[in-house]
Amino acid sequence: MVELANPKPNEKVADLGSGDGRISIEFGKKKCIVRGFELDLNLKKNCEEKIKQLNLENFVTISQEDFWTVDFCDFDIIAIYPMPDIIDALEKKLHKECKSGTRILLNYYSFTNWKETKQKDHVFLYTI
Ligand SMILES: C[S@@+](CC[C@H](N)C(=O)[O-])C[C@H]1O[C@@H](n2cnc3c(N)ncnc32)[C@H](O)[C@@H]1O
Numbered sequence: 001m002v003e004l005a006n007p008k009p010n011e012k013v014a015d016l017g018s019g020d021g022r023i024s025i026e027f028g029k030k031k032c033i034v035r036g037f038e039l040d041l042n043l044k045k046n047c048e049e050k051i052k053q054l055n056l057e058n059f060v061t062i063s064q065e066d067f068w069t070v071d072f073c074d075f076d077i078i079a080i081y082p083m084p085d086i087i088d089a090l091e092k093k094l095h096k097e098c099k100s101g102t103r104i105l106l107n108y109y110s111f112t113n114w115k116e117t118k119q120k121d122h123v124f125l126y127t128i
Helices: 022-029 039-055 086-098
Strands: 012-018 033-037 061-062 078-079 103-107 118-120 121-126
Touching: 012 022, 022 033, 022 039, 022 061, 022 078, 039 061
Parallel strands: 012 033, 012 078, 033 061, 078 103
Antiparallel strands: 103 121, 118 121
16 A cells, blocks of 8 residues: 555655554554544554554554544545445545545555556556
8 A cells, every 4th residue: 555655755645444553553663643533432542552662653543433434635545444334435425525646555455436547566546
């Protein structure tokens, strides 16, 4: 995901359903300003421990927040490993909210109606 996104330092990254934080952390290592959204409090806490151990607190923050309630207009990069049943709703939401130039990365699943800009292995990159 990081390779396809080619992130620059200080770019704003949203990780939708950040889980154990593996995606957020990799973008944080590139000095991006990352916000992970995760409903599960235990996953959030475990992830925050890792962030602390890696001294990435200035780069990565995890919010216990439902990403469907967040407006993604202000992010440069959006990353998600989605469940297949949300793909179409997610496609509509991101098309509506994201600014021009935003890169969207999907792990494993692809959007139904949107042609990817690039694909490598199981990762799809879309550009608004
Ligand atoms: C398939 S896992 C992916 C985890 C991680 N991104 C990865 O690649 O390993 C999906 C995660 O999204 C979280 N999640 C599902 N729906 C969510 C929502 N509406 N808002 C925030 N987190 C959500 C789940 O708790 C779970 O940790």
